[in-house]
Amino acid sequence: DPFWLTARTLILSSFLLLAGTSLVLAQRTPGGRARFWRHVAQVAACAMLVSVGSYLVFPRSYIWFGVLHAIAVSLVLIRPLAGRPGLALGLGLAVIAAGNVVASPWFDGRAWGWLGFATVKPITEDYVPLFPWTGVMLIGVALGHALVRNDFRAIAPFARLPRWIAWLGRHSLGVYMVHQPLLFGGLWLIARH
Numbered sequence: 001d002p003f004w005l006t007a008r009t010l011i012l013s014s015f016l017l018l019a020g021t022s023l024v025l026a027q028r029t030p031g032g033r034a035r036f037w038r039h040v041a042q043v044a045a046c047a048m049l050v051s052v053g054s055y056l057v058f059p060r061s062y063i064w065f066g067v068l069h070a071i072a073v074s075l076v077l078i079r080p081l082a083g084r085p086g087l088a089l090g091l092g093l094a095v096i097a098a099g100n101v102v103a104s105p106w107f108d109g110r111a112w113g114w115l116g117f118a119t120v121k122p123i124t125e126d127y128v129p130l131f132p133w134t135g136v137m138l139i140g141v142a143l144g145h146a147l148v149r150n151d152f153r154a155i156a157p158f159a160r161l162p163r164w165i166a167w168l169g170r171h172s173l174g175v176y177m178v179h180q181p182l183l184f185g186g187l188w189l190i191a192r193h
Contacts, residue, residue, distance in 0.1 A: 012067060012128065013136050019071050020078065020088075020140020024148065027082050036079065044072040046177055050126075057184070058125055065114040066126030068176075073114075074134040078141060085145035092138030099132025 026032055026039070047068035055062035063069075081088040099116045107117040116129025147154060168175055 012133070015067060016071070016074075016133055016136040017140040017143060019075070020137035020142075021144035021147065022140075023075060023078065023082050023137075024085075024141055024144025028148070036075075040072055040075050042173060043068055043075070046173060047072055049177070053181075054125055061123045061125050063124055063126045064110055065129065066124070067128045069114070070128040070130060070133050071137070073130065074137045077130075077134060078138055081138065082141055085142040088138045089142035092135040092142065095130075095135030095138060096132040097135075099129070099135065102131070 023036075026036060029035065047066070050063050050066060050068055078088065081091065102117050103119045104117055105119050107113055107115055108119055108122075110122070113122050114129055116131035116133070118129070121127060
């Protein structure tokens, strides 16, 4: 349905824009290198948990390269561009364009499907290939630099939001990992009655 496909694209784009922006902000903090690799390891471990969990629930359509897989790999790929917003923006637009234009049957299947040039969407519960989605993270890098240059004025009104919303933002990976089992559990309980 076009409504749900659009909603998914907007939600996914917001995740990836924020991941790219957060990379810029993380580079500005002390101990950035060690924290970066610890963060990548946490995201990758959660991606593996998602794969295992989804395999147990959906063995035919388990998640083999979803949003967390894409974020973990993309963080490593785009880190060298975290300090180059103009290049990140241009490359981001090129990656998005390539991901929407280039396709070959050679990329159909899991061996190379994670790159994103497949001719048919694979059967999986979540599919976030590097092309075009790494491009959105690269645009997030450019956005992060724009926010820093303007002293975060564009998002200053959000500072007045309730503290629990800030807590959710600081613990977004944990919230993400908990929300799916809670949703599935709730739906399972509703379906039983």
